[in-house]
Amino acid sequence: MKPHVLKNIQIDFQWPEIANAVREDLGNGKPYLGEIEPQAAGNNDPLIAKLLDVGQECGLTFKKQSWYTGSSYLPIRGSVPWHNDSGIGLLLNWLVMSANLEGYKDCMYHNDCHLLTRHGQLEIKVGDIFVFNGNIGHAWISNSQCMLVQSTVKAIR
Numbered sequence: 001m002k003p004h005v006l007k008n009i010q011i012d013f014q015w016p017e018i019a020n021a022v023r024e025d026l027g028n029g030k031p032y033l034g035e036i037e038p039q040a041a042g043n044n045d046p047l048i049a050k051l052l053d054v055g056q057e058c059g060l061t062f063k064k065q066s067w068y069t070g071s072s073y074l075p076i077r078g079s080v081p082w083h084n085d086s087g088i089g090l091l092l093n094w095l096v097m098s099a100n101l102e103g104y105k106d107c108m109y110h111n112d113c114h115l116l117t118r119h120g121q122l123e124i125k126v127g128d129i130f131v132f133n134g135n136i137g138h139a140w141i142s143n144s145q146c147m148l149v150q151s152t153v154k155a156i157r
Contacts (some may be wrong), residue, residue, distance in 0.1 A: 001133045002117075003119060003122045003130060003131065003132035003133075004122070004130060004131065005122070005124070005130045006055075006129045006131060007057075007058075007129045008125065008127040008129070009050070009054070009089065009094070009127055009131075010127040011096055011127070012078050013014075019089050021141075023062070026138065032077070033077050033078040033079075034077075034078055034080055035063065036074055036075070036080060038072040038074050038150070039072055039074075040069045040070065040097055041070070041071050041073055042071065043071050043151075047073075047096065048151060049070045051092060051129065051149050052071075052151060052153075054129050055092045055131075055151070059156050060090065060153040060154065060156065061153060061155075062153060063090070063152045063154040064152075065088060065089070065152040067087050068085065068088050068152065070148075070151065071149075073091075073148070074147075074148040075145070076142065076147075076148065077101065077141065077145045078101060078142060078144075079138055079142055080139060080140040081141070082122060082137055082138070082139040083137065084136060084137045084138065085135065086135060088135060088137065089152060089153075089154070090132070090133055090134070090152065090154060091131065091132055091133075091134045091150055091152060092131050092151050092153045093129065093148045093149070094128070094129045094130075095113060095127065095128050095147075096147050097126065097129075097145075097147040098142070098144045098145070099144055099145055100145075101143070101144060101145050112125075112142070112143075113125075113131065113140065113142040113146055114140075114141040114142070115139075115140060116138060116139040116140075117137065117138045118137060121141070
């Protein structure tokens with residue numbers, strides 16, 4: 001599957017209201033640059049539920065995944081190098097936040113994010129809900145700290 005943006009939905013609340021525990025981790029320098037640390041969230045979490053609703057509209061439904069966290073908040077600091085997540089399958093993602101890394105001037109870097117796959121790059125803006133196959137090699141290119149809301153999904157048959 002070629003990665004693509006399904007929809008853009010802006011959220012109307014501020015970063016601290018999204019997930020305090022994850023915000024604290026980012027403030028403490030976690031995850032380290034280039035690493036990710038998923039924070040599990042239930043499917044009844046308001047953002048996860050909204051993400052899955054959009055997935056349903058687009059022919060996707062939640063898929064329980066025993067080897068991975070499943071639905072989660074995914075804080076990312078900077079870029080994540082090329083890798084694959086064998087066995088994870090389709091991932092439905094929502095970029096809910098992108099902000100300058102701590103210690104960098106506002107004008108030094110912009111907050112654009114890109115998902116790289118064998119199909120090329122997909123530019124991701126805050127509010128974009130996008131899907132891609134995590135089994136296939138991919139990378140995240142960003143000069144910012146970001147928050148994705150993510151869930152494993154499958155096509156509705």
